[in-house]
Amino acid sequence: MxxxxxxxxxxxxxxxxxxxxxxxxxxxxxxxxxxxxxxxxxxxxxxxxxxxxxxxxxxxxxxxxxxxxxxxxxxxxxxxxxxxxxxxxxxxxxxHMFAGVGNAWWMDVLAHGRTSRYAGYFDIDWRSPDPLVRGRVLLPILGKPYAESLRAGEVRLDHDADTGAFVLKVYDNALPLAPETQAPLRAAGSVAQVLAAHAAGQGEEGFARLHALLERQHYRLALWKLASDSIDYRRFFDINELVGLRxxxxxxxxxxxxxxxxxxxxxxxxxxxxxxxxxxxxxxxxxxxxxxxxxxxxxxxxxxxxxxxxxxxxxxxxxxxxxxxxxxxxxxxxGYEFMDQVSALLHDAAGAGVLDGLWQSISGERTGFADMAHAARRQILIDSFEAELDRTARALFGAARAELDSRDVSLAAIRRVLVEVLVHFPVYRTYAGVLGRDAMDDKVFGIACAGARRTVRLEDRELLEQVTVWLGGQAPRSLPPGPVRQARARAMTIFQQATSPMAAKAVEDTACYRYGRLLSRNEVGADAGRLGLPVADFHARCVERQASHPHNLLATATHDHKRGEDTRVRLAVLSQPAAAAAWAEVVTRWRSRHAGLRVQTEVGMAPSAADEYMLYQTLVGAWPPQLDPADAPALQAFAERIAAWQRKALREAKRRTRWTVPNEPYEDACDAFLAALLAPAQGFVAELAAFVARIAAAGAANGLVQTALRLTTPGIPDTYQGTDYWDFSLVDPDNRRPVDFDRRQSSLARHADWGALLASWRDGALKQRLLHELLQLRARHPALFAGGDYRPLAVATAEDEPGRLIAFARGWRGRAVIVLALRHTAPVLLDAESPRWSAAGTAALLPADTRIQGVPAGMYRNVLGDRHAEVEGPLDPADWLDPLPVAVLEAV
The missing domain is CATH 3.20.20.80 (Glycosidases)
Structure with a gap:
C-alpha cells in the first residue's frame, strides 16, 4: 500500500x-x-x-x-x-444545523425552552423586543396567518401512539409540547376527547383551547413572512430552516x-x-x-x-x-480568489468599451457594478435582514445606554447609521476581538465610514464616528470589567456575524443577477466590475500565495458556482474586441427580430431588456459542444435546464419577481419567450449554434489554459465532479447533475494520441487528458509543486507586447517545470474548427522575435505534446505551443 x-x-x-x-x-x-x-x-x-x-x-x-x-x-x-x-x-x-423535525437538539429546545440542555447550542436571542416572542423561539413556518391556520386545521393537536405524548401537528410535521402541558392534557379525558376539545376548526371553544395551549409553549408559531422582520435566532443567510450554532x-x-x-x-x-x-x-x-x-x-x-x-x-x-x-x-x-484571478486573466479589458456600451444601450442601466451592489445591499437589509438589522441596532443601543455620555443616543439614529455602514462595507466581515481592530480591519472601517459619510444624515455624522468606536475602534479589554465592556463586546460580535450573510445575499445573490455586462464575471468571490487582469498582476498574486499559503486550495468550479468553469471561459471570449464586435452585431439582430415574442405584463415587458440580454448570454455560454440543433430530445433537455436557470435568476434579481412573492405571470411569460426562441420553426437555434461555433474553439483554448494554471500555479488543485470533461453547467442544482463516470473511465483508459483527441475535442476527452498529464506531473514532482518557488519569466520582444503570453517557472532543488500559455486567442481562433495550435497561430498573436528569458538550460519535454528539445538560451514559445495553446515543459 x-x-x-x-x-x-x-x-x-x-x-x-x-x-x-x-x-x-x-x-x-x-x-x-x-x-x-x-x-x-x-x-x-x-x-x-x-x-x-x-x-x-x-x-x-x-x-x-x-x-x-x-x-x-x-x-x-x-x-x-x-x-x-x-x-x-x-x-x-x-x-449551523437544520431547524426542524429530526434534529433532536432543536426539538429539545422547542420542548423545554431556555431550560433545555441545548438552549446554549443555538444562537437564539431570548430578549426579543416583542412581548409575544420574548423568552420563546419564533417559528415562522405557517403558510397562512396564525388564526386562519388554526381554523383551517393546518395546526392541530395530535397524539403519538409510540411515545404516548401529545404533539402539535403543523401540516405533516410534529412539534413537541412543553412537558408541563402534557399532564393537564392527559387529565382532561381520553385521547379522543382531548383531541376533539382542541379542534380549532370545529368551533370557537376548540379554537380558544388550542390557542391557550399554544400560548403555554416555548415557541410561537407565525406566518412565514414575519421571518425577515422578527426572527429571533441567527440564520444561515436568510434561510429560516438553518439555525446558527454557538x-x-x-x-x-x-x-x-x-x-x-x-x-x-x-x-x-x-x-x-x-x-x-x-x-x-x-x-x-x-x-x-x-x-x-x-x-x-x-x-x-x-x-x-x-x-x-x-x-x-x-x-x-x-x-x-x-x-x-x-x-x-x-x-x-x-480557492474562490483563484477562481476570480484566473477568470479575470482570461478576460480582455480591451473589450470593456464595447460591452459597456452594449449593456447600457440594451438595459438602460448607467451605474456600474459597485453602485448596483450598494443598491442591492440597501434593499436586502430591509427585504431579508430586517430582524438581523434590528438585533444589531439593539446591541449597539445597549452599548450606548451602558455609558452616561451616550444615553441620549436613540435607537432610530443608531439604526440609520448602521444601515449606511453596512451598505458601504467593502468586505464580508471584520475580526475584531478583545484587543479591538487590527490594521486591516481599521482600513475596512475607514472605507465603510468614508462611504457612509456621503450618505448619512448630517446630524448623524458624529454618531457614525462613535459607532465605529463601539465596533472595535476601542479595544474592549481597555475598558474596566462590567456592563460597558460586555455591551461593547456583544455589539461587536453580533455586528461581525451579521455582515457576511448580508454581503453574500446582496452581492452574490442579487447584484450578480442584475448586472449583465458579461455574466462570466458575475461569480462568487469576483468583482464583476473588473473585467480583466494583467499578466503581471496574476503573477504577483501567485508569488504572494506561494509565500503566504502555498497549500491554498485552487478551484475553478464548485458546488456554489453560478456558471461552470467552461461556461465562463467561453463567455470570456466575448471580451476580446473582435469577438465583442461580432457579439454586439448578432445580439442586436436577435433582439430586433424577437420583439414580437415579448409580451406586456403588469410589471413591464417580459422578458425585460436586461433579462433578455442575460438569457442570450446564458444560451451562448451553456450550449453543449456536441448538441445537434436537429436532435429534438437533446434540445428539449437543454431548454429545460435553461428554463430552470432563468426562473431562479429572475427571482434572485428581485426586480420583477422574487422567491418570497413570485410573480408567476412574468415568469411564465419569460418561459414562453424561451420556448418560442428554441422552437424549430423560429430559426434561432441554428443561428445560436452557428455563433457558438464561431467562439467555441477560443473558449476551449481558454478552458485548457485555465485547467493548466490550476494544476501548475502555487496551491492544491481541486477538480469538481464532472469537470474532468468540459463543464458547461449553470448554478445549482444544474451543477450537481449525475456524472457519467463510465464514459470518463473508458476515455482515460484509451489514452488516445493528441491528434485523435484534438479531432474529437468536443467530447471532453482532450481536457481530461490534459488534466491527467498534469496530475501525473505533480505526482512525479510532489516537492516541487508543494513547496517549490514560482518565478515569472521575462517575455522579451522588440515590439510592444500585448500581454498575451503567460510564462513562469516552478523550481525545487535544481528541478524545473516551465509553463507557457496563450490568452486572448480569438483573433486566430474565431471561426476555427478546433483549438489546435501551431507556430503559425502563435506568430499571429505574438511578435516573431518573442523569446522567453531566464529558462534554466537543459533538456525538456512538453508533457502536453511530443516535443523534446535542448534549451540553451532564450526560449521561442512558437517551438513549444503545439498542439495546444498551453505547454508544460518538464526537465528531463
Missing part, C-alpha cells in the same frame, strides 16, 4: 446524497487514482435532513448519514482509498465535532474544509481550537494514515486587497 501524501497533491470534490452514496464513490476510486488525484474531497457526510442533496442541513452531528451509506460505507470507501495510496478531505458545517462555547464545539475527531483519530479523515467560517462568532478562536484538537489526536492515528498536521482550509471570500489571517493557522481558503 502506497503512503498517502501530505499535504494533498490534488483533490477531487464529490457531492454525496441518496443518489450518489459512499459505495458509489468507492467504485470510482480506481478512476480517480488513475487520473492522478491524491484525495477525494467529500461534501458534508453527517446526517442531514431526509432527501438532502447537499448535506449542509445537518440534523445529527453524531452519525454518518444513512442515506449515503452510514459509517460502515465510509469505512469501505476509506479502505479502497488507502489501497490506492489516497486520502479523504471532509467538508464540515460548524456554523461554536464559541467549548461544550458546543466538542459535541458538534465529536464524530469528526473520532474519524480523524481513527485515520478515516485526513483533512477538513470548514464551511462558512465567517458565520462564527470568533473564527480565530475556532481555528485555534480545531488545530489544537487535531494535533492532540495525531498520535492516535493508525499506520497508513498520513502524518503531519491535518490539512485544513476555510470557505472564505477575500475582497480585493484582503488577506487571510496568518494567525488562524489554516492551510488556506477553498
Amino acid at each position: 502506497n503512503p498517502v501524501p501530505h499535504p494533498p497533491r490534488a483533490l477531487a470534490r464529490l457531492q454525496f446524497h441518496a443518489g450518489f452514496t459512499l459505495d458509489d464513490a468507492a467504485a470510482r476510486v480506481d478512476y480517480y487514482a488513475d487520473l492522478g488525484v491524491s484525495h477525494l474531497y467529500a461534501s458534508p457526510l453527517l446526517t442531514a435532513r431526509p432527501g438532502s442533496m447537499h448535506g449542509y442541513d445537518v440534523i445529527d452531528c453524531h452519525r454518518i448519514n444513512p442515506e449515503v451509506g452510514g459509517e460502515d460505507a465510509l469505512r469501505r470507501l476509506v479502505a479502497r482509498l488507502r489501497a490506492r495510496g489516497m486520502g479523504l478531505v471532509l467538508d464540515i458545517v460548524p456554523n 461554536m464559541e462555547h467549548t461544550r458546543v464545539f466538542e459535541d458538534v465535532h465529536a464524530l469528526i475527531f473520532k474519524l480523524y483519530a481513527e485515520g478515516m479523515v485526513d483533512g477538513l474544509r470548514i464551511d462558512h467560517i465567517d458565520g462564527l462568532a470568533d473564527p480565530h478562536r475556532y481555528c485555534g481550537q480545531l488545530r489544537r484538537a487535531l494535533y492532540r489526536l495525531e498520535r492516535q492515528r493508525p499506520p497508513g494514515a498520513p502524518r503531519g498536521p491535518a490539512y485544513v482550509v476555510v470557505e472564505k471570500i477575500l475582497a480585493e486587497g484582503e488577506h487571510l489571517r496568518p494567525e488562524w493557522r489554516v492551510d488556506g481558503t477553498t
Whole structure:
C-alpha cells in the first residue's frame, strides 16, 4: 500500500446524497487514482435532513448519514482509498444545523425552552423586543396567518401512539409540547376527547383551547413572512430552516465535532474544509481550537494514515486587497480568489468599451457594478435582514445606554447609521476581538465610514464616528470589567456575524443577477466590475500565495458556482474586441427580430431588456459542444435546464419577481419567450449554434489554459465532479447533475494520441487528458509543486507586447517545470474548427522575435505534446505551443 501524501497533491470534490452514496464513490476510486488525484474531497457526510442533496442541513452531528451509506460505507470507501495510496478531505458545517423535525437538539429546545440542555447550542436571542416572542423561539413556518391556520386545521393537536405524548401537528410535521402541558392534557379525558376539545376548526371553544395551549409553549408559531422582520435566532443567510450554532462555547464545539475527531483519530479523515467560517462568532478562536484538537489526536492515528498536521482550509471570500489571517493557522481558503484571478486573466479589458456600451444601450442601466451592489445591499437589509438589522441596532443601543455620555443616543439614529455602514462595507466581515481592530480591519472601517459619510444624515455624522468606536475602534479589554465592556463586546460580535450573510445575499445573490455586462464575471468571490487582469498582476498574486499559503486550495468550479468553469471561459471570449464586435452585431439582430415574442405584463415587458440580454448570454455560454440543433430530445433537455436557470435568476434579481412573492405571470411569460426562441420553426437555434461555433474553439483554448494554471500555479488543485470533461453547467442544482463516470473511465483508459483527441475535442476527452498529464506531473514532482518557488519569466520582444503570453517557472532543488500559455486567442481562433495550435497561430498573436528569458538550460519535454528539445538560451514559445495553446515543459 502506497503512503498517502501530505499535504494533498490534488483533490477531487464529490457531492454525496441518496443518489450518489459512499459505495458509489468507492467504485470510482480506481478512476480517480488513475487520473492522478491524491484525495477525494467529500461534501458534508453527517446526517442531514431526509432527501438532502447537499448535506449542509445537518440534523445529527453524531452519525454518518444513512442515506449515503452510514459509517460502515465510509469505512469501505476509506479502505479502497488507502489501497490506492489516497486520502479523504471532509467538508464540515460548524456554523449551523437544520431547524426542524429530526434534529433532536432543536426539538429539545422547542420542548423545554431556555431550560433545555441545548438552549446554549443555538444562537437564539431570548430578549426579543416583542412581548409575544420574548423568552420563546419564533417559528415562522405557517403558510397562512396564525388564526386562519388554526381554523383551517393546518395546526392541530395530535397524539403519538409510540411515545404516548401529545404533539402539535403543523401540516405533516410534529412539534413537541412543553412537558408541563402534557399532564393537564392527559387529565382532561381520553385521547379522543382531548383531541376533539382542541379542534380549532370545529368551533370557537376548540379554537380558544388550542390557542391557550399554544400560548403555554416555548415557541410561537407565525406566518412565514414575519421571518425577515422578527426572527429571533441567527440564520444561515436568510434561510429560516438553518439555525446558527454557538461554536464559541467549548461544550458546543466538542459535541458538534465529536464524530469528526473520532474519524480523524481513527485515520478515516485526513483533512477538513470548514464551511462558512465567517458565520462564527470568533473564527480565530475556532481555528485555534480545531488545530489544537487535531494535533492532540495525531498520535492516535493508525499506520497508513498520513502524518503531519491535518490539512485544513476555510470557505472564505477575500475582497480585493484582503488577506487571510496568518494567525488562524489554516492551510488556506477553498480557492474562490483563484477562481476570480484566473477568470479575470482570461478576460480582455480591451473589450470593456464595447460591452459597456452594449449593456447600457440594451438595459438602460448607467451605474456600474459597485453602485448596483450598494443598491442591492440597501434593499436586502430591509427585504431579508430586517430582524438581523434590528438585533444589531439593539446591541449597539445597549452599548450606548451602558455609558452616561451616550444615553441620549436613540435607537432610530443608531439604526440609520448602521444601515449606511453596512451598505458601504467593502468586505464580508471584520475580526475584531478583545484587543479591538487590527490594521486591516481599521482600513475596512475607514472605507465603510468614508462611504457612509456621503450618505448619512448630517446630524448623524458624529454618531457614525462613535459607532465605529463601539465596533472595535476601542479595544474592549481597555475598558474596566462590567456592563460597558460586555455591551461593547456583544455589539461587536453580533455586528461581525451579521455582515457576511448580508454581503453574500446582496452581492452574490442579487447584484450578480442584475448586472449583465458579461455574466462570466458575475461569480462568487469576483468583482464583476473588473473585467480583466494583467499578466503581471496574476503573477504577483501567485508569488504572494506561494509565500503566504502555498497549500491554498485552487478551484475553478464548485458546488456554489453560478456558471461552470467552461461556461465562463467561453463567455470570456466575448471580451476580446473582435469577438465583442461580432457579439454586439448578432445580439442586436436577435433582439430586433424577437420583439414580437415579448409580451406586456403588469410589471413591464417580459422578458425585460436586461433579462433578455442575460438569457442570450446564458444560451451562448451553456450550449453543449456536441448538441445537434436537429436532435429534438437533446434540445428539449437543454431548454429545460435553461428554463430552470432563468426562473431562479429572475427571482434572485428581485426586480420583477422574487422567491418570497413570485410573480408567476412574468415568469411564465419569460418561459414562453424561451420556448418560442428554441422552437424549430423560429430559426434561432441554428443561428445560436452557428455563433457558438464561431467562439467555441477560443473558449476551449481558454478552458485548457485555465485547467493548466490550476494544476501548475502555487496551491492544491481541486477538480469538481464532472469537470474532468468540459463543464458547461449553470448554478445549482444544474451543477450537481449525475456524472457519467463510465464514459470518463473508458476515455482515460484509451489514452488516445493528441491528434485523435484534438479531432474529437468536443467530447471532453482532450481536457481530461490534459488534466491527467498534469496530475501525473505533480505526482512525479510532489516537492516541487508543494513547496517549490514560482518565478515569472521575462517575455522579451522588440515590439510592444500585448500581454498575451503567460510564462513562469516552478523550481525545487535544481528541478524545473516551465509553463507557457496563450490568452486572448480569438483573433486566430474565431471561426476555427478546433483549438489546435501551431507556430503559425502563435506568430499571429505574438511578435516573431518573442523569446522567453531566464529558462534554466537543459533538456525538456512538453508533457502536453511530443516535443523534446535542448534549451540553451532564450526560449521561442512558437517551438513549444503545439498542439495546444498551453505547454508544460518538464526537465528531463
